Amino acid sequence: MKPVVLKAIHDRCSGCRACLLACSLDNFREMTVSKAALGIQGRFPAPGDYRVLLCDQCGACAEACPTEAIRETEGRYLIDHDLCMGCLSCVEACPKGVMFAHPSLDEPIKCTLCGACVAICPRGALVLERRA
Amino acid sequence: MNLTLTLSGGLRAVLSDLPERMELDLDRPAMVWEILLRAGINPGLAMMVFLDGRRADLDQVVEYDCELTVVGPAAGG
Amino acid sequence: MLFGYAGKILRIDLTSGNVRKDPLPPELAERFLGGRGFVARLLWEELPSGVDPFAPDNILIIAAGPLSGHLLPASGKTHFGTKSPATGGYADSNMGGHFSPALKYAGYDVLILTGRAAQPSLVKIDDNEVEIRPAGDCWGAGALDTEERLKKDLGEDFQIITIGPAGERLVRFACISHDFGRQAGRTGAGAVMGSKNLKAVAVRGSGSLPVYDLAGAYQKGREAYQKVKAKPGFAGWTPEGTAGITDWVNEVGVFPTRNFQTSFFEDYKKINGRAVVEKLKITDKGCFCCPTPCGKYGRAETALGSAFVEGPEYESIALLGGSCFLNSIHEVGFANHVCDQLGLDTISSGAVAGWAIECFEKGLLSKEQVGREIRFGDLDSLVYLFNRIAFREGIGDLLAEGVKRASRKIGRGSEDFAIHVKGLEWSGYECRNAPGMMLAYMTADVGAHHNRAWVLGHDVAGSAASVHDLISGGGRAEKMPKSPVSGKSEKVMELQHIRPLFDCLGICRLQYMELGFEVENYEELFFLITGQRLSWEQMLKISERVWHLTRSFSVREIPDFGRKYDYPPARFHQEPVPTGPNKGHLLTQEELELLLDEYYQARGWDKNGIPTSQTLEKQGLEDVAQTLAKKS
Numbered sequence: 053m054k055p056v057v058l059k060a061i062h063d064r065c066s067g068c069r070a071c072l073l074a075c076s077l078d079n080f081r082e083m084t085v086s087k088a089a090l091g092i093q094g095r096f097p098a099p100g101d102y103r104v105l106l107c108d109q110c111g112a113c114a115e116a117c118p119t120e121a122i123r124e125t126e127g128r129y130l131i132d133h134d135l136c137m138g139c140l141s142c143v144e145a146c147p148k149g150v151m152f153a154h155p156s157l158d159e160p161i162k163c164t165l166c167g168a169c170v171a172i173c174p175r176g177a178l179v180l181e182r183r184a
Numbered sequence: 185m186n187l188t189l190t191l192s193g194g195l196r197a198v199l200s201d202l203p204e205r206m207e208l209d210l211d212r213p214a215m216v217w218e219i220l221l222r223a224g225i226n227p228g229l230a231m232m233v234f235l236d237g238r239r240a241d242l243d244q245v246v247e248y249d250c251e252l253t254v255v256g257p258a259a260g261g
Numbered sequence: 262m263l264f265g266y267a268g269k270i271l272r273i274d275l276t277s278g279n280v281r282k283d284p285l286p287p288e289l290a291e292r293f294l295g296g297r298g299f300v301a302r303l304l305w306e307e308l309p310s311g312v313d314p315f316a317p318d319n320i321l322i323i324a325a326g327p328l329s330g331h332l333l334p335a336s337g338k339t340h341f342g343t344k345s346p347a348t349g350g351y352a353d354s355n356m357g358g359h360f361s362p363a364l365k366y367a368g369y370d371v372l373i374l375t376g377r378a379a380q381p382s383l384v385k386i387d388d389n390e391v392e393i394r395p396a397g398d399c400w401g402a403g404a405l406d407t408e409e410r411l412k413k414d415l416g417e418d419f420q421i422i423t424i425g426p427a428g429e430r431l432v433r434f435a436c437i438s439h440d441f442g443r444q445a446g447r448t449g450a451g452a453v454m455g456s457k458n459l460k461a462v463a464v465r466g467s468g469s470l471p472v473y474d475l476a477g478a479y480q481k482g483r484e485a486y487q488k489v490k491a492k493p494g495f496a497g498w499t500p501e502g503t504a505g506i507t508d509w510v511n512e513v514g515v516f517p518t519r520n521f522q523t524s525f526f527e528d529y530k531k532i533n534g535r536a537v538v539e540k541l542k543i544t545d546k547g548c549f550c551c552p553t554p555c556g557k558y559g560r561a562e563t564a565l566g567s568a569f570v571e572g573p574e575y576e577s578i579a580l581l582g583g584s585c586f587l588n589s590i591h592e593v594g595f596a597n598h599v600c601d602q603l604g605l606d607t608i609s610s611g612a613v614a615g616w617a618i619e620c621f622e623k624g625l626l627s628k629e630q631v632g633r634e635i636r637f638g639d640l641d642s643l644v645y646l647f648n649r650i651a652f653r654e655g656i657g658d659l660l661a662e663g664v665k666r667a668s669r670k671i672g673r674g675s676e677d678f679a680i681h682v683k684g685l686e687w688s689g690y691e692c693r694n695a696p697g698m699m700l701a702y703m704t705a706d707v708g709a710h711h712n713r714a715w716v717l718g719h720d721v722a723g724s725a726a727s728v729h730d731l732i733s734g735g736g737r738a739e740k741m742p743k744s745p746v747s748g749k750s751e752k753v754m755e756l757q758h759i760r761p762l763f764d765c766l767g768i769c770r771l772q773y774m775e776l777g778f779e780v781e782n783y784e785e786l787f788f789l790i791t792g793q794r795l796s797w798e799q800m801l802k803i804s805e806r807v808w809h810l811t812r813s814f815s816v817r818e819i820p821d822f823g824r825k826y827d828y829p830p831a832r833f834h835q836e837p838v839p840t841g842p843n844k845g846h847l848l849t850q851e852e853l854e855l856l857l858d859e860y861y862q863a864r865g866w867d868k869n870g871i872p873t874s875q876t877l878e879k880q881g882l883e884d885v886a887q888t889l890a891k892k893s
Contacts, residue, residue: 066544066545066546066547066551066556067546067547067554068547068548068549068550068551069549070332070486070550070552073332073550074332077332077475077479078479081475082475083330083331083332083469083470083471083472083475084366084467084468084469084470085362085366086366086467086468086469093417094417094440094441096409096558096569097405097441097569100558100559100560100569101543101544101558102544155467156467171483172332172486174489174490174551174553175545175552190494191493192492192493192497192498192775192777193492193494193773193774193775193776193777193778194718194774194775194776194777195718196777197718205493215735215736216736217736217737218736226721226722227736227737228512228513228721228722228736228737229718229721230509230736231505231506231508231509232497232498232505232509234496234497237496237497239497242735243735243736253493253494253497254493255493255494255497255498255775256718257506257509257510257717258506258718258771258774259503259506259575259690259711259712259715259774
């Protein structure tokens with residue numbers, strides 16, 4: 053598989069958050085929006101639009117990880133569960149604010165480029181593109 | 185001229201014996217409302233019509249193969 | 262385990278500050294499903310009979326449904342219920358947005374608010390933690406401003422409901438606001454919240470919902486989105502949302518215009534869905550998991566000022582635009598914003614303002630009484646009236662009571678054009694040639710509201726113009742023939758069970774109603790999520806049970822409740838429509854009697870519109886039958 057990147061077409065987003073539910077379902081097998089590796093920001097009352105916050109696999113999390121638990125494979129940064137000690141340094145280091153902590157989890161939540169959000173989005177606001 | 189007529193759920197709720205999709209064969213160009221009458225649909229029930237996905241008026245002339253979608257009345261609020 | 266549900270009822274007594282968490286009774290879920298069903302049953306069981314709507318003993322119930330918060334189209338509906346400040350009987354109101362999913366993720370299907378806080382307060386629910394805190398500066402602030410402030414203070418991930426100044430001052434048509442433009446608008450639930458000294462509720466949940474067959478529900482949920490996207494009308498209906506119907510209601514002559522004097526507005530194309538999209542819209546704004554977002558968020562620019570506003574959706578266009586005669590979509594949008602900020606229901610506000618302006622024109626309200634001149638088609642008049650009403654200043658104190666009470670006070674024939682049923686102002690469909698829809702308004706449990714049964718399409722189909730007329734009118738009849746009156750009850754009853762069923766399930770009906778997303782999908786999703794095999798027919802039976810229950814609640818709470826509460830105002834049976842496609846039409850008093858006679862009989866209610874013991878027992882409502890028997 054060629055390396056891909058997740059992109060948002062913000063103006064298409066209507067804030068329904070189906071992507072968060074699909075992400076939690078795909079990665080954690082749970083019906084919730086709180087275990088998702090992306091976010092929806094509603095900017096109301098002004099300017100009155102939505103922004104999709106998502107991981108662009110920049111690797112800042114890997115650099116911040118003291119145990120080298122986050123590693124790149126074909127353009128995806130994934131957490132090695134055996135190495136992660138749950139310090140959440142990566143959550144603080146993420147420049148996009150899309151490494152998430154959850155009270156019931158020992159490890160952070162990170163985008164795996166699984167594409168569940170892309171598949172569910174009824175607006176076509178999320179796309180997986182081949183990396184240039 | 186071949187025409188695919190698709191009807192929204194709101195319309196079919198009122199005209200329950202009609203299918204979601206119909207194929208019509210027209211021998212000459214016709215206005216949207218004439219086509220609806222021919223298909224057994226009271227044009228008065230067409231809230232919006234679309235020709236190949238683009239909003240159209242009831243008196244628009246259809247003169248090429250296309251898909252005509254009729255959205256029936258449905259309340260909001 | 263109750264799959265699908267969060268599993269708990271959260272009770273907050275604002276007088277004592279006590280918080281209680283009870284398990285959700287499985288029997289309640291089985292017999293009443295959720296949402297509206299929960300609201301109706303819990304009101305019947307827990308509201309002390311005879312309390313004033315603004316007394317601390319009144320209760321405000323907020324309920325999710327079994328499907329709320331799950332992955333399926335538009336699963337974010339929240340239901341509110343209370344004893345109505347508008348009618349004194351059963352009240353509920355339904356709202357889209359993201360509130361009920363958050364409530365469920367926090368662990369609760371139902372929130373019951375009782376008592377009255379000693380000082381203006383906020384409730385914060387963060388999973389298990391429940392806190393009642395002082396409202397501080399938020400008290401007195403606008404409903405939208407309060408939400409903005411609380412989002413900043415608490416965090417973006419809190420879902421918040423607020424009231425505006427109108428709710429604080431017990432305006433009988435004050436609404437509950439959410440998500441910068443969604444409202445539980447009707448029946449004055451916002452005033453009940455205000456009477457409890459409660460400015461806002463904020464909720465955040467980090468939990469997950471129990472699902473009977475998670476993999477199956479996920480798979481079926483994904484398919485549901487694909488199916489909805491493939492439906493005819495998906496691409497066409499969404500861009501304009503509910504405002505898309507504005508042209509049609511004018512072309513068939515049912516658009517409330519100048520306080521329902523007529524049913525056709527010459528300038529309708531200036532305030533239609535296209536105008537919303539082309540002139541105001543910034544973004545589509547969707548409810549939770551909605552594939553067809555009807556919300557249009559935009560900016561209105563007028564001589565009086567500019568404002569961000571969600572909408573106007575169709576009802577606001579009808580009542581602020583048509584009934585108050587505004588012919589600029591920017592002005593309708595601005596009036597909508599003013600109502601939203603003040604916490605006023607746009608439907609009732611438009612109806613009340615229209616009535617006041619007509620009274621002024623007829624000399625029944627003087628310049629001194631009103632404080633200035635007021636005119637149809639004048640945004641400034643509306644903004645003035647809405648502010649007076651929300652703060653109950655001057656004439657606003659009278660108008661804040663709604664058209665039924667206000668017209669009784671003014672008298673002199675003003676009751677004839679006070680457009681309401683039971684004390685709830687009429688929403689956006691004029692019915693002098695729509696007998697089915699008229700009956701739906703007359704018998705809706707909360708008063709003159711369209712969202713119990715929307716029969717208009719069937720009325721228009723029934724009055725189908727002749728082919729000759731259609732041909733001469735280019736597809737639209739210039740003059741609509743009279744729609745047959747007899748035989749309407751069956752369709753009205755059928756629809757009175759369908760729409761409210763969606764309110765029980767906690768999801769939006771639009772994908773079903775507009776796009777024809779089939780009921781089999783809901784049956785299957787309901788099974789995969791809850792583990793209960795219920796056919797659509799069985800679910801409709803539950804909805805029917807709820808219908809008899811809400812009627813019985815009003816019988817219990819309103820001393821002389823009965824048939825006389827089911828009539829529309831005299832305008833609709835005395836004044837023929839003066840202009841437009843329905844010119845000349847009205848429904849006579851005899852025809853109204855026929856509509857009610859047929860309906861009561863079909864429902865199993867007596868001639869006074871009271872459910873009989875036999876009917877209630879057949880619905881499994883034996884305790885309700887006993888209570889009503891004692892009363893009579």
